[in-house]
Amino acid sequence: MSLVERVRELQGEFIGFRRQIHQNPELGFQEFETTKLIEGKLKEWGIETSPNGEKTGVIGTLRGGKPGEKTIALRADIDALPVTEATGLEFASRNKGVCHACGHDIHTATLLGTARLLSEYRGALAGTVKFLFQPAEETLGGAESMMESGALEGVDCILGAHTWPDVPGGCIGVRKGAMMASSDSFKITVTGKGGHAAHPDRCIDPIVAGAHIITQLQTVVSRRVAPTDPAVVTVGHLTAGRVNNVIPTECVLEGTVRTLSPETRKAVAGYIRDIATHTAEGMGARADIEVRMGVPPVISDGGLVDAVSEAVTELLGPRALVQLMAPSMGSEDFALYMERVPGAYFRLGTSDERPDSHGGLHSPKTLFSEKAIPIGIVTFVGSVFRLTGSDMGALK
Ligand code: NI
Numbered sequence: 599m600s601l602v603e604r605v606r607e608l609q610g611e612f613i614g615f616r617r618q619i620h621q622n623p624e625l626g627f628q629e630f631e632t633t634k635l636i637e638g639k640l641k642e643w644g645i646e647t648s649p650n651g652e653k654t655g656v657i658g659t660l661r662g663g664k665p666g667e668k669t670i671a672l673r674a675d676i677d678a679l680p681v682t683e684a685t686g687l688e689f690a691s692r693n694k695g696v697c698h699a700c701g702h703d704i705h706t707a708t709l710l711g712t713a714r715l716l717s718e719y720r721g722a723l724a725g726t727v728k729f730l731f732q733p734a735e736e737t738l739g740g741a742e743s744m745m746e747s748g749a750l751e752g753v754d755c756i757l758g759a760h761t762w763p764d765v766p767g768g769c770i771g772v773r774k775g776a777m778m779a780s781s782d783s784f785k786i787t788v789t790g791k792g793g794h795a796a797h798p799d800r801c802i803d804p805i806v807a808g809a810h811i812i813t814q815l816q817t818v819v820s821r822r823v824a825p826t827d828p829a830v831v832t833v834g835h836l837t838a839g840r841v842n843n844v845i846p847t848e849c850v851l852e853g854t855v856r857t858l859s860p861e862t863r864k865a866v867a868g869y870i871r872d873i874a875t876h877t878a879e880g881m882g883a884r885a886d887i888e889v890r891m892g893v894p895p896v897i898s899d900g901g902l903v904d905a906v907s908e909a910v911t912e913l914l915g916p917r918a919l920v921q922l923m924a925p926s927m928g929s930e931d932f933a934l935y936m937e938r939v940p941g942a943y944f945r946l947g948t949s950d951e952r953p954d955s956h957g958g959l960h961s962p963k964t965l966f967s968e969k970a971i972p973i974g975i976v977t978f979v980g981s982v983f984r985l986t987g988s989d990m991g992a993l994k
Pocket of ligand 1: 700735
């Protein structure tokens with residue numbers, strides 16, 4: 599029986615895992631039941647497991663039956679979002695106010711299925727596979743915790759996937775290079791001199807200085823970064839003053855920065871510092887700037903994307919492969935693994951005939967095509983065989 603036939607035979611079980619996880623969603627670092635389910639299944643299939651330190655999440659290790667040098671890590675994030683589900687599905691969330699609105703239930707079921715299938719094909723596998731069931735992607739901190747627990751020890755490369763409503767269910771979306779943006783945040787505290795609103799000449803108005811800083815920040819993307827290099831600088835939070843007739847002492851603004859390259863990421867942080875410092879200074883105020891570096895951009899290694907693409911076309915046919923034209927300006931802590939080892943990140947198509955499957959991620963109504971699960975499993979298993987140099991013939 600071929601891999602595709604075997605996955606088809608077992609897909610009801612994998613969809614069952616997805617629905618069970620979907621019905622019982624858990625927030626970042628609270629995925630206790632989800633972790634228990636994953637751990638139990640991995641053990642049942644003879645896969646060695648190790649905990650994610652004291653935290654939720656689990657690492658599985660499968661050694662192939664044939665000699666092989668390579669170790670491939672496969673990662674799924676397992677956490678849900680603080681969203682109240684409104685899909686009306688019969689297996690909708692039973693945990694009020696928590697929902698798998700980002701499709702991490704699909705990721706978890708897909709990686710579970712991959713583990714099951716690879717354990718069945720163990721005899722033909724020349725190499726080692728590590729399964730990273732990572733907690734807390736949405737809240738951040740999950741990838742770091744996994745790396746502290748040795749998730750990348752001995753690993754040569756890593757693959758990850760995410761659901762994507764812009765790609766039809768049953769297809770895999772790939773792109774070489776930038777896939778997702780970096781995400782950093784900044785806080786600028788402008789300090790002036792407070793006083794009576796009728797006597798601005800005796801004050802230094804931090805609100806006017808802050809307003810100028812916000813306007814000047816618009817020139818970072820329009821005048822400093824190349825038009826061919828996407829970047830976003832958004833001020834999303836502004837606080838100053840309490841009443842109309844007092845000039846306050848302080849104005850605080852906070853924002854987010856998204857870029858698609860490490861160089862632009864670093865440069866933009868510098869531009870923000872310069873603009874805030876000198877604009878405030880020029881108006882007699884002072885700006886204290888805090889830039890919090892979040893996650894770098896997700897940049898897929900070209901050679902690894904080729905391996906994934908070849909596995910898809912070889913096992914599922916060329917029509918299952920979609921070339922993604924543009925990256926997303928969203929972010930993903932998968933990028934942190936990619937700082938350590940080369941990686942590729944691909945999309946699991948999840949749209950179908952239902953209008954709500956075409957909406958955006960994180961929406962309470964988004965529906966996901968479960969076709970993504972068997973297609974994702976075949977893609978992961980085939981990619982592992984290609985990357986370890988195992989005999990692809992064993993899968994056909
Ligand atoms: Ni997500």
